[in-house]
Amino acid sequence: MHLVERDQELTSLTDMIRRSARGAGQVALVTGGIGCGKTALLAAIGDIAKELGFEVRGATGSLVERHTPGAVLGQLLRDIDPALGDWAVPAGVTGGADSAPRGTAGTVARLGPDTLDAETGRTLQSLCAAVEQQARRTPLLLCLDDVQFMDELSLHWVLLLIRRLSDAPLALVMTERGLSRPADPRLRAELHRRPEHRPLALRRLSVDGVEAVLVPYVGAILAPRLAAECHSVSGGNPLLARALAEDSRHGAADTTHAAGRLVVGDAFLDAVTGCLHRGWPALLHVAQALAVLHEDRPTAQTVARLAGVEEAVLSRGLRALDDAGLVADGRLRHAAAAAAALAGCTGEERAVLHHRAAELLYEEGGAPVIGVARHLVAAGTSTAPWAVDQLRDAAERHLAASRPAEARLCLEVALRHCRDDGEQLRLKALLAGATWVLDPTMGARHLVELADALRDGRLPDQYALVLAKYLLWHGRYVEAADAVERIGRRDAGMTDPLAAAEARATRELLSVTYPGLVPGGGADNNTARHVAFAGDPRTRGAAALSDVLRHGPRQGVVDTAEAAMRAMRLGRSTHEWLTCAVSALLFADQTAAAAAWCDHWLAEARGRRVPLWIAEFSSLRAGIALRQGRPREARALAETALARIPVESWGVCIGGPLANLIQANTDLGDRDAAAEYLEVPLPPGLFDSRFGLYYLHARGHHYLATEQPRAALDDFVNCGSLMRRWGLDQPSLIPWRSGAACALLALGATDRAHALARQQLDLAGDALTRTRGISLRVLAAASRPSQRGTLLKSATAILEQSGDRLQLAGALAELGVTHLRSGRGTMADALVDRAAQLADECGAPALATEFKHMLPTRIAPPGARDAVRTQALDLLSPAEQRVASLAAEGLSNKEISARLGVTVSTVEQHLTRIFRKLGVRARGDLRQDRALAG
Structure with a gap:
């Protein structure tokens, strides 16, 4: 093995070997952390010694043989030259049965470790003399690895040999591993007395040294890019650096790993495990304590108590781990090192460690409640009277920081050990909220029980707000009725104006989301709206949505929605109000602004990794994309929404993503895919919610595209009937009249179609909005041919400004046909070509093909x-x-x-x-x- 950054040490040892060859006995002790290359250095100097004519013998100390007398000495003398049998050594000392020289180990093994009697002393002196005589015949290098584990008898012999070093061509090189307990102090004392002693301390590698280790594994190009990170993880330990190099070499060939990235894998885990298990048990216990407390900032006393060692032992252990590059600033360098430290523990042993850690941190005082709770969760059980309080407090902090998964774990463990009925209900209410944003179905199992407790007065009214929303989401309308009523009663008795405004806004939000069940609040009361707008930004988002749905687009609503979002950050208490504000912009026909804000919040949701937020903002963004004429993008976003939260967990809100998918696939010309989404079972109560309107509208357009105008007309008319009944009949929400007019045109009822189109145009107002552009387009189709050109020109101008490119493409194509019928073929060709190009850009190739063939004879030669x-x-x-x-x-x-x-x-x-x-x-x-x- 090529040694890196060990030239100085190798040169010093080589010089020592040369001196001993000239008859000057030498001794050296090489120290260094675990895995820092001491054994490799011994092997290298042994090869050099052999080239110089030395005989090389080696032995290794072992923790398990530390109490076996002569374990190291027996390794050194197991192949002693038979000529040494002439020495006056007691029978059997050198290990053989047939001759005295081979029998030494047997006698040595029987010698006592604590004191040396006269016979043992003479035996060891004889062995020293024998080794010295052997060295005079052939220069001898003795390599003793891990002398900190050397048994007592072998240590006595080594001490005698060191004292006899004089003019014999004999060299003794020993290595000592940095551990929680060093080698016997008698050995160090003896070495300090010897002028020929050469102390060598192996340091960890530099960044350049780590780069040199990496080159044979990952190549000269990648090695410099990985060197700094590899050095940070390994601490410059050559053994760990090579393990990381091995992992990264395999990782580079594995397509699941990013090319050019350091991989911390199995080789590194095995190397760390080997380092920890090669030391004294106390060292492993310290490492395990550090691993369990890896995410905490414990005191040294806490670490020592968890490890079960004295603080002095802890200090030596930390120094040994630091020498090995495993710790920095008193903490394990990498989570993989923590995993390796605990690799040999059973599940029960880990649970005991975590429970003990929780107790110590709690007793210590001042420790973060989240840290205490993390250990309680890892332990899985606790009988401590303070445990439930710690877990609940930690859960509330996790929820406030948008960490619902961690909150859920805390609450589940707390519920497992809570014995107070009232506290159990509060914990279940918190659990329902924590699991809601992960998957609404997970917390549904407690909703009925919580609703009963709220009705019976066992659950405080403060939970009525969230409970009403959860119950309505799942279509539990009977259970939700009492919670909704309590919102109003609680609002009336509130003295806090912000809390009262939030209660009113929540009720108002429910009234425009579930208008078939929750009566409208104060939306028609200007004073109530003014209070909501002027209050907390969370409530202003809901008020803006309610206002635009009941009264149509207006600039004040847009300003209020954007101001509310500028004052908020995405979190547990704001996400629904943010969706309200974005929706208010969308239904106010401010599509570009809605898209920009929704993209911002979707990116935030992805960064927080909260499934429900990602799903809701993805579905909302899909609806915006449809209004921008981007069906392919809308389909991808709606599919993401269903991937984050499964269909069965959406409750009645499934109408939103399903409507987006049906409409997107219809616009793309993939009618089979749209039909498949129509087969998805619908939850009860869907058509008592605003989401049912989206579904009816999308299904109506699918029926139109598949030449089922009567079915389409039924859906559009039903949609309009609900909107009128609920007081939400705004074409900017859903232009159901234009859909119904198209169905009537297909059925030949031109006059009725014209009347509906005209009515929608009047409702859309004079603003140059997408809704007005759609209304003009449909009105043109229902008008006399002589009127169509003027109407379609206005429609194309407005649709181009509003940003719905797919609607614009359709209007351009229809305008092209109108021009063709008026004899303006060249203009018709240009318009239809542009329509086809727009449809292609929108990701609707089927529609683009239809447009391209609308004027099939415009360029064909007569033949x-x-x-x-x-x-x-x-x-x-x-x-x-x-x-x-x-x-x-x-x-x-x-x-x-x-x-x-x-x-x-x-x-x-x-x-x-x-x-x-x-x-x-x-x-x-x-x-x-x-x-x-x-």
Whole structure:
């Protein structure tokens, strides 16, 4: 093995070997932390000594053989030269059965460790003389590794040998590992007396040294990039650095690891485990205590008590761990080192350590409650009377810091040991809130019990706010009724104006979210709205949403929503109000502002890693993307929402992400995917909530796209009926009239369609909003051909400004057809081409293809027009093909109506779409079409 940054030590030892070869006995003690290369250095100097003609013998001290007399000495003399049998050594001393020289180890093993009797002394003196004589024949290097574990008898012999070092060509090199207890002080005292002694201390590697270790494993290019981090993790310990290099070499070939990153893996864990288990037991106990207290800032006394050692032993142990590069500033350098320290513990042993740590930190006083609770959670059980209070307090702090997963663990352990009924209810209420943002289904099991306790007065009214929201989310409307009522009663009795405003805003939010169940609050009362707007920013977000849903878009609502968000940060007590504020911007037709704010909060939610927040903001952002004409982006966001929170956990709110997915896939032309989402079972009570409106609207558009106009009309009309009944009939929320008008046009009811489109345009107001652009587009479709151009020009201008590119593409295509019918073919081509390009940019290729074929004859040469027309016929639906074929035969609309059993208006609507798709202007063009005639 190539030694790194050990040239000075190797040079010093080589010089020592050369001196001893000239007849000057030498001795050296090499010290250093565990894994710092002492054994490797011994091997290297042994190779050099052999090249210089030395005989090399080695032995290693072992903790398990520390009380075995002669364990080290037996290793050194097990192959002693038979010529030494001439020495006057008692029978059997050198280990053999057949000859005296081979029998030494047997006698040595029987010698007592504490005192040396005369016979033992003579034996050891004889062995020293024998070794010295052997060295005079052939220069001898004795290498003793880990002398701190050397047995007592072998130590006596080594001390005698050191004292005899004089003019014999004999060198003794020993290594001592930095541990919680060093080698016998008699050895060090003897060495300090010898002028030939060379003390050498191996230091940990520098960053450059670690880089040199890395190069053979990860290459010269990657090694410099990893060196600093590897040095930080390993502390410059060569053994640990090589283990990290090994992990990183395998990690570079593993696609699950990022290329060019340091990998802390199994090799490192094994190396740390080996280091800790090669020392005295006290060292491992200290490391385990540090591992258990890894996230705390304990006092030295706490660490010592947990490790079960005296503070003096702790000090030596910390120094030994620091020498090995395992600790820095009194703490283990890396979590992997902590894992390695506890690797040999059973689950029960770990639980005992954590429980003891919790007790010590609590007794110490001043320790963070979160730290105490963490150990109680890890222990899983506690009979301490203070444990439940500590766990509850820690849970509340975790919730305040947006750490619901940690809060949940604390509360579950607290509930396991709480014996007070009232306290159990409060813990369950907290648990419902903690699990809510992880997965709403997890906390649902306690909701009915909590609702009963609230009704019976066993749970304080302060829990009515959150409990009402949880129950309504899951469609538990009967249980929610009492909680909703208590919100109003509690509001009336409040003296804190901010708390009262929050209660009113919560009730108002519920009234516009579940308007079929919760009666409206003070939204129609200007004074109440003013109080809500002027209060806490959390309540102003809800008030802004309520106002825009009940009264339509206005600048004051937009200003209030944005001001509220600027005053808030994402957290447990703000996230729902933030979604309200973003929704207020969306329903005020401020799509760009809504998108920017929602992106900001979604990034915050992802940073906090709270599943419900990520899901809710993803679903909300999907709805915004749909209004921007970005169906592909909307689909991805809605899929993310369902991936974070499963369908069954959304409660009645599932209507939101499902509506987004149905609409997005419909816009993309993937009707099968949209139909699959229509098969998802709907929770009871969905259509008593605002989310049911989204679902009806999206399903209606799917029915329109799949030529089911009557089903579509039913959904749009039902949606409008609910909106009117609830006082939320704002087209900026859902333009249900435009959908119904399209369905009526497909059914031939042009006059009714025109009336609905006109009504929606009036409700949309004069502002240049997306809603007005959509209304103009639908009104154009329901108006006379002579009026369509003007209406569509206005629609395209407004839609381009509002940012809905998919609606803009549709309006441009329809304007192109209008121009074609007026004889402006070149302008029609340009408009339809732009419409197709926009549809492609929006990620709707099916719609882009439809647009490209709207004018199939505009560029085809005369000889190719039949082929183009045949291609265009594929775009006609079966019903349209039947109408087109009969018209090509010369039948009138009335005759086609009678033949097919549909109304004359239906025939007219079919012909309008046929003319558009085939690019023809009159029925006579159909008669000349050979594809239709065939």
